[in-house]
Amino acid sequence: MSDKLKVGISIGDINGIGLEVIIKSLLDNRVLDFFTPIVYGNTKNASFHRKANNINDFSFNVINDVDQANPKRPNLINCWQEDVKITLGEENEIGGKYAFISLERATEDLIAGKLDALVTAPINKHNIQSENFNFPGHTEYLQSKTNAEDVLMFMVCDELKIGVVTGHIPLNEVAGKITEEAILKKLRMMNESLKRDFWIQKPKIAVLGLNPHAGDNGVIGTEDDAIIAPTLEKANQEGIFCFGPYPADGFFAGDAYKKFDGVLAMYHDQGLIPFKHIASRKGVNYTAGLPIVRTSPDHGTGYDIAGKNLASHESFLEAIFTAVHIVNNRREQAELSENPLAFRKLSKDRD
Numbered sequence: 233m234s235d236k237l238k239v240g241i242s243i244g245d246i247n248g249i250g251l252e253v254i255i256k257s258l259l260d261n262r263v264l265d266f267f268t269p270i271v272y273g274n275t276k277n278a279s280f281h282r283k284a285n286n287i288n289d290f291s292f293n294v295i296n297d298v299d300q301a302n303p304k305r306p307n308l309i310n311c312w313q314e315d316v317k318i319t320l321g322e323e324n325e326i327g328g329k330y331a332f333i334s335l336e337r338a339t340e341d342l343i344a345g346k347l348d349a350l351v352t353a354p355i356n357k358h359n360i361q362s363e364n365f366n367f368p369g370h371t372e373y374l375q376s377k378t379n380a381e382d383v384l385m386f387m388v389c390d391e392l393k394i395g396v397v398t399g400h401i402p403l404n405e406v407a408g409k410i411t412e413e414a415i416l417k418k419l420r421m422m423n424e425s426l427k428r429d430f431w432i433q434k435p436k437i438a439v440l441g442l443n444p445h446a447g448d449n450g451v452i453g454t455e456d457d458a459i460i461a462p463t464l465e466k467a468n469q470e471g472i473f474c475f476g477p478y479p480a481d482g483f484f485a486g487d488a489y490k491k492f493d494g495v496l497a498m499y500h501d502q503g504l505i506p507f508k509h510i511a512s513r514k515g516v517n518y519t520a521g522l523p524i525v526r527t528s529p530d531h532g533t534g535y536d537i538a539g540k541n542l543a544s545h546e547s548f549l550e551a552i553f554t555a556v557h558i559v560n561n562r563r564e565q566a567e568l569s570e571n572p573l574a575f576r577k578l579s580k581d582r583d
């Protein structure tokens with residue numbers, strides 16, 4: 233039995249770049265020294281993408297269950313038997329249907345404890361919608377499947393780790409969701425994740441404002457002064473070392489993010505636009521707050537380049553290694569804190 237971590241990989245939209253970046257990530261078999269990959273898909277589908285992208289000298293070890301995984305090979309579980317029409321670059325129902333089958337099976341194995349982590353290739357948030365999948369994305373699907381009370385979309389790379397208070401919601405609903413409770417919950421999750429998953433002992437967190445120029449003392453909106461600033465005081469009182477609210481534009485223009493271990497943005501694009509730019513195709517989307525470990529690349533289905541051998545796999549490979557790193561950090565920390573020394577006050581005049 234190998235003690236390497238088993239990483240489940242869902243293939244995402246079958247008409248996008250998911251399988252291309254998966255295969256490219258597993259092409260150099262030195263990566264197999266660090267984890268055992270188990271891809272949830274279909275052999276014919278995988279061959280189609282391999283050929284379309286002119287990738288030779290690559291094959292999967294086909295298995296029926298995680299127990300059969302060969303630690304020295306990229307493994308694939310055939311999740312369906314029928315022939316499926318692949319139309320590269322097209323958003324259609326078929327792409328969504330099989331993306332869901334792959335995700336559902338991998339999630340079942342993850343929750344059953346057969347896998348150590350899950351890395352998801354990109355889905356299209358529109359064509360995957362069905363009776364079984366009524367969520368804006370993986371984040372909310374996995375929150376529901378694991379009964380997690382709350383989650384944090386946490387985008388991570390070496391230069392910047394940034395989470396969002398509001399995630400996949402329409403922009404016109406954002407302001408109403410900026411509450412003390414929501415900010416405190418996300419700050420606690422970020423603080424905990426930085427400590428437990430990334431081993432930063434006393435994280436320093438910056439919080440961005442909601443309005444242009446963080447409201448300019450109430451001239452351009454009141455949430456920054458009335459909600460965000462007092463919430464940060466409360467967070468500091470409970471031991472979260474946080475600062476702000478900072479006007480988002482100047483914060484990034486002046487590279488202030490480099491001085492912090494984590495940054496909390498108020499909404500999706502406020503955080504993800506600078507993140508994706510700074511990470512320059514190496515960013516990872518990590519879902520903090522779940523009882524399991526799930527990461528994904530920071531890009532989407534890439535329909536415009538599907539099957540053209542143009543997709544970079546750096547973000548996907550980073551997503552795999554980040555998941556492995558987090559699982560190892562969590563386990564090591566659990567082991568180290570298993571039998572803590574009892575706290576004893578030392579007195580100078582003891583015998």
Ligand SMILES: NC(=O)c1ccc[n+]([C@@H]2O[C@H](COP(=O)([O-])OP(=O)(O)OC[C@H]3O[C@@H](n4cnc5c(N)ncnc54)[C@H](O)[C@@H]3O)[C@@H](O)[C@H]2O)c1
Pocket residue numbers: 249253353354355356357358370513517528529530531532533534535536537542543544545547
């Ligand atoms: N984790 C996920 O499942 C996830 C993440 C982001 C977006 N999406 C979904 O993907 C779909 C398409 O979204 P989009 O067009 O906004 O973003 P996208 O990331 O698919 O594409 C944006 C641009 O980046 C390029 N690109 C993307 N990945 C690349 C790679 N690996 N290498 C080189 N170039 C790359 C594309 O060619 C395109 O020009 C949407 O339905 C969106 O919801 C899913």
Ligand SMILES: N[C@H](C(=O)O)[C@H](O)COP(=O)(O)O
Pocket residue numbers: 368369370371372504517528529530531532
């Ligand atoms: N907002 C993320 C991004 O742009 O990378 C992505 O859409 C995440 O979606 P999931 O919840 O499916 O991970």
